[in-house]
Amino acid sequence: MPVYLVALWGKYVCYALLALSIDLIWGYCGILSLGHGAFFALGGYAMGMYLMRQIGSRGVYGNPILPDFMVFLNYKALPWYWYGFDHFWFAAIMILLAPGLLAFCFGWLAFRSRVTGVYLSIITQAMTYALLLAFFRNDFGFGGNNGLTDFKDILGFNVQAQGTRLVLFSVSCIALALGFFICRAVITSKFGKVLVAIRDAESRTRFLGYRVENYKLFVFVLSACMAGVAGALYVPQVGIINPGEFAPASSIEAVIWVAVGGRGTLTGAALGALVVNYGKTYFTSGFLAPYWLFLLGALFVAVTQLLPRGIVGTWRYYMSKRREQQAADDAEAAVPPAPPPSATSLLARPAE
Amino acid sequence: MADQKTTSAMLYINGVSVSFDGFRALNNLSFSVEPGEMRAIIGPNGAGKTTMMDGVTGKTRPDTGEVVFDGGVHDLTSLDETQIAELGIGRKFQKPTVFDMHTVDDNLRLALKADRRTRGTLFWKDSSEERDRLDIILKTIRLTPSRAAVAGSLSHGQKQWLEIGMLLAQEPKLMLIDEPVAGMTDAETKQTADLLREINRDRTIVVVEHDMTFVRDLGVRVICLHEGSVLAEGTIDQVSENERVVEVYLGR
Numbered sequence: 001m002p003v004y005l006v007a008l009w010g011k012y013v014c015y016a017l018l019a020l021s022i023d024l025i026w027g028y029c030g031i032l033s034l035g036h037g038a039f040f041a042l043g044g045y046a047m048g049m050y051l052m053r054q055i056g057s058r059g060v061y062g063n064p065i066l067p068d069f070m071v072f073l074n075y076k077a078l079p080w081y082w083y084g085f086d087h088f089w090f091a092a093i094m095i096l097l098a099p100g101l102l103a104f105c106f107g108w109l110a111f112r113s114r115v116t117g118v119y120l121s122i123i124t125q126a127m128t129y130a131l132l133l134a135f136f137r138n139d140f141g142f143g144g145n146n147g148l149t150d151f152k153d154i155l156g157f158n159v160q161a162q163g164t165r166l167v168l169f170s171v172s173c174i175a176l177a178l179g180f181f182i183c184r185a186v187i188t189s190k191f192g193k194v195l196v197a198i199r200d201a202e203s204r205t206r207f208l209g210y211r212v213e214n215y216k217l218f219v220f221v222l223s224a225c226m227a228g229v230a231g232a233l234y235v236p237q238v239g240i241i242n243p244g245e246f247a248p249a250s251s252i253e254a255v256i257w258v259a260v261g262g263r264g265t266l267t268g269a270a271l272g273a274l275v276v277n278y279g280k281t282y283f284t285s286g287f288l289a290p291y292w293l294f295l296l297g298a299l300f301v302a303v304t305q306l307l308p309r310g311i312v313g314t315w316r317y318y319m320s321k322r323r324e325q326q327a328a329d330d331a332e333a334a335v336p337p338a339p340p341p342s343a344t345s346l347l348a349r350p351a352e
Numbered sequence: 353m354a355d356q357k358t359t360s361a362m363l364y365i366n367g368v369s370v371s372f373d374g375f376r377a378l379n380n381l382s383f384s385v386e387p388g389e390m391r392a393i394i395g396p397n398g399a400g401k402t403t404m405m406d407g408v409t410g411k412t413r414p415d416t417g418e419v420v421f422d423g424g425v426h427d428l429t430s431l432d433e434t435q436i437a438e439l440g441i442g443r444k445f446q447k448p449t450v451f452d453m454h455t456v457d458d459n460l461r462l463a464l465k466a467d468r469r470t471r472g473t474l475f476w477k478d479s480s481e482e483r484d485r486l487d488i489i490l491k492t493i494r495l496t497p498s499r500a501a502v503a504g505s506l507s508h509g510q511k512q513w514l515e516i517g518m519l520l521a522q523e524p525k526l527m528l529i530d531e532p533v534a535g536m537t538d539a540e541t542k543q544t545a546d547l548l549r550e551i552n553r554d555r556t557i558v559v560v561e562h563d564m565t566f567v568r569d570l571g572v573r574v575i576c577l578h579e580g581s582v583l584a585e586g587t588i589d590q591v592s593e594n595e596r597v598v599e600v601y602l603g604r
Contacts, residue, residue, distance in 0.1 A: 190476035193458055197451045204449045207409060208522065209437035209468050218470045 003162050007237050010169040012277045014234035016270040017176045019257045021226035023269035024183050026258060028192065029219050030199035032117075035124030036227050037251035038131050039099035041241065043228025045135075046098050048148035048241040049082060050091035051159070055152050068150065069143045079141045088155055095232040096225045102127075103224030104217065111213040111220075116202065125248045132246035147242025148235075159236050172233045176270065179226050183266050186219070195219060256300045262310025271312060360423060362387045362526055362556045363408065368417030369580075370403055377403040378414070379580035385526075387423075390548065390557040392567045394591070395577035396601045401560045402446060404577070405528050409443050410436040422525060438468070442524035446531045446560075448511035452504030456495055456514060459503050460486055463518035485521070492547070493517035509540040513547070520551065527551070529559040533566050545569035564592070564602075576601060 018040050025031040057064040061071040065078055084090035106127060110120055138144035157164045186192050197205045198212055206212050235241045244250075254273075261272020276299070284292045307314055361384040370378040378400045385391050393401055406412035408419055410433040419428040426439055437443075451459050464482060467473070490496040493513040498506065503514060512532055519527050532548070533541040545566055548557060561567055567574060567588055574591045576584045578601065584594040591597055 186474070189474055190461070191470060191473040193454060193462055194473055196453055197462055200451050200453055201449055203411075203433075204445070204451070205462075206433040207437055207443050208463055208518070209434055211434050211468065211470075214470050 003165060006162075006165045006169050008281065010165070010172050010237040011234060012274050013169070013172040013176050014230045014237070015254070015257065015277055016273040017172070017179050017230035017233075018227050018254055019261065019269040019273035020176070020179050020183055020266060021223040021230065022254055023258045023263060023266060024186070024226070025219055025223045026255070027264035027269065028187050028199060029195040029216060030116075030202075031216060031220060032121045032255070033124045033220075033223075033251070034121045034248065034255060035126075035128035035251050036223070036254055037248075038124075038128035038246055039103060039224040039227035040231035040234070040254075041131070041135075041243075041245035042098045042102065043095045043231030044235040044241040044245060045142060045148070045231075046085075046091055046094040046228070047232035047235045048151075049085040049094075049142075050088060051151040051154060051236060052148050053082070053086040054154065055150065058152055059150070067143070067148070069146060069148075070141075073138055073144075075141075081141065095228050099224040099228035099231075100221050103221045107217045107220040111216045114213075125251070128246050128251055129248050132243050132248075135243035135246060143242070145243060147240055147244075149240040149242075151236060151239060154236050159239065165237070168233065168237050172237070175229055175233055179229070180266055180270070182222075182226075186222070187266075191215070253296065256296065256303075258310075260299065260303050260310055262313030262316075265310070265312040265316065268310050268312030272310065275311070360387070361385060361420070362389070362422060363558065364418070364420040364424065365404070365408070366418045366420075368404075368407060368414045368419060370400075370407060370412055370414050376580055378407065381417070381577075381581050383575055383582055383585070385556060385558055387525075387556055388552075390552040390559065390570065390572045392570055392572050392574045392588075393558065393560045393577060394562065394564070394567060394574060394601065395583070398579075399577040400580040401577055402530060403580075405443060405530055405558075405560065408436075408528060409433060409441060434468075437522070437524075440523075440525035441528065442519040442522040442526070443528045444512075444515045444519055444530055444532065446534070448508065448515050450503040450506075450511050450514050450518070453502060455502055456490070456499045456506070457486065459514055460489055460517055460521050463521035465521065465523040489517045489520050492520065492550070494543070509536045512536065512544070516544075516547065516551075525556060527555055527557045529557060531561055532559065533561060533563050541566050542569065564588075 018036065022033065022036050025033060052067040055067065059068040059071075061068055063071050066075055070078070085094070110123065115123065134140055135142050136145050142148065151159050153159065154164065187195065194205065194210055194215055198210075198215060202212055231245070257273040257276045258269045259272070260276055261270065262268025276296075280292060280296070283289065283295060288295070303310065309317055364384040366382045368378050368381045369376065381400065381404065393404070395401055403412060407414050408428060410428065410431055414429055420426065421428050421439060421441065428436055431439070451462070454462070461478070461482075464485060466476075466482070487496075490499055493516060495510060495514060495517065498510070503511065506514060516529070516532065519529070529548070533544050536544060541563065548559065548570065551557065559570070571588075574586065574588050575582055576591050576594070576597045578596075583600065584591045584597050592602060
């Protein structure tokens with residue numbers, strides 16, 4: 001496989017992990033986050049900070065402590081929040097902790113005050129937009145609009161080397177598989193059944209005695225940590241992290257991957273991310289490049305209108321219909337067929 | 353604090369008022385239900401029957417008055433839905449609300465009295481006693497044959513029963529049941545009355561219903577609500593002969 005393809009598919013696999021994290025909360029708990037790119041980017045920045053510290057004195061300005069952008073911006077000393085990022089273990093903890101903590105604070109406030117549906121989606125957009133503006137600032141200490149780039153080594157290996165790229169790609173695949181199994185374990189447990197109950201009838205779940213806000217908070221934080229890991233693996237493979245990753249549009253795009261693949265099916269979410277991103281690469285490298293966003297919009301409209309269950313969802317529905325038909329033919333005492341789920345609206349069904 | 357008289361009551365409602373935008377849904381409502389009793393509540397639309405249930409289960413907070421549960425031990429007005437459910441009050445909604453995408457089994461499993469915390473459900477394993485409880489409940493609500501079907505595919509009457517089954521699974525001390533026979537056939541209505549009488553052997557029940565035949569079938573004490581307060585109380589015959597009740601509710 002040529003080097004550029006390894007890097008490209010490595011990127012897609014990271015996106016698939018991000019899609020999985022979105023599907024876990026949207027597909028199974030009805031929380032439509034339109035700001036999940038923020039958690040992805042925070043994980044990415046944590047990894048980027050580690051990679052920046054690994055450059056050492058090989059930067060343009062040759063400063064052994066300060067990254068190039070800090071020298072350029074006349075920083076005298078390393079800001080305190082950069083301490084520790086020269087150690088990989090510290091960065092690894094921050095990759096989980098930074099998105100997890102933000103998700104915890106955000107979720108604690110939002111779910112406790114019972115913010116749901118479209119209102120929740122809007123404030124997640126506001127959250128990622130606020131972070132976008134903050135990270136754009138030069139005095140925020142994360143490289144301003146240039147972000148973090150010019151990485152050299154990761155754990156002592158050259159990030160550009162083919163061997164390193166292959167390992168990063170493999171690690172991304174392993175992370176995706178791990179994410180898949182974690183999500184699967186969660187949704188097949190009784191916990192997962194409570195999540196679906198919350199998605200379909202939140203207030204009823206409360207009257208059964210479940211602390212809905214705790215369930216939402218747990219799954220939201222878990223999802224944010226997964227998105228953070230995805231971002232952290234993404235950064236060394238693309239070689240840059242900048243505030244653009246916080247753009248509200250990227251988060252919405254990630255939701256579209258899930259919708260295309262099939263909301264509420266884990267394989268669908270991952271597949272959707274791979275398919276849409278492959279399509280994006282394909283179309284943006286040809287004469288259709290200027291029209292990609294129109295195409296993406298059209299795809300989204302087409303999927304919600306014609307294929308509300310997404311690719312995998314439709315496939316499963318079709319297969320279960322066929323099995324039922326078979327069962328009905330085999331035995332006279334057939335189970336009544338399941339009604340089609342109400343057309344997937346973008347927003348979770350509002351409670352009550 | 354509740355006075356001496358209230359300490360024996362399962363549910364004691366005293367002087368409760370609830371207003372929405374100036375409309376008084378409950379107006380100085382007072383009544384009490386003794387442990388082991390079944391009480392039927394009737395009344396015209398807008399009499400405050402559902403608001404009363406909202407007030408008891410924590411969905412609506414009363415403006416004034418007290419709602420006391422279980423022999424005066426718990427003041428419900430300061431608790432939220434989850435806490436009240438944990439104390440042992442189960443509710444069936446007017447519109448049957450079951451989890452459509454879950455199977456009948458799973459609906460009951462979610463309702464079974466068990467650890468409700470996230471840690472508890474994440475590592476949950478069904479025990480054999482639980483499975484036995486499920487089997488018994490399924491039998492009671494006559495849904496054993498459709499236990500593997502998704503709840504969304506059930507008929508209206510079956511959904512009502514499933515929801516009653518979910519209430520049973522919660523093992524509440526007090527069951528609030530809002531219009532259990534709405535949309536049921538006559539045969540189903542009769543079966544439901546039998547079912548409730550059966551359940552009443554070990555549980556206190558408050559049932560709101562419009563269907564007078566059904567209420568008569570239950571054969572329990574009746575309260576008629578009107579404009580947010582008690583209009584009449586007594587046996588079904590006493591209440592249905594009350595002149596005011598005939599005027600506002602039953603019609604001449």
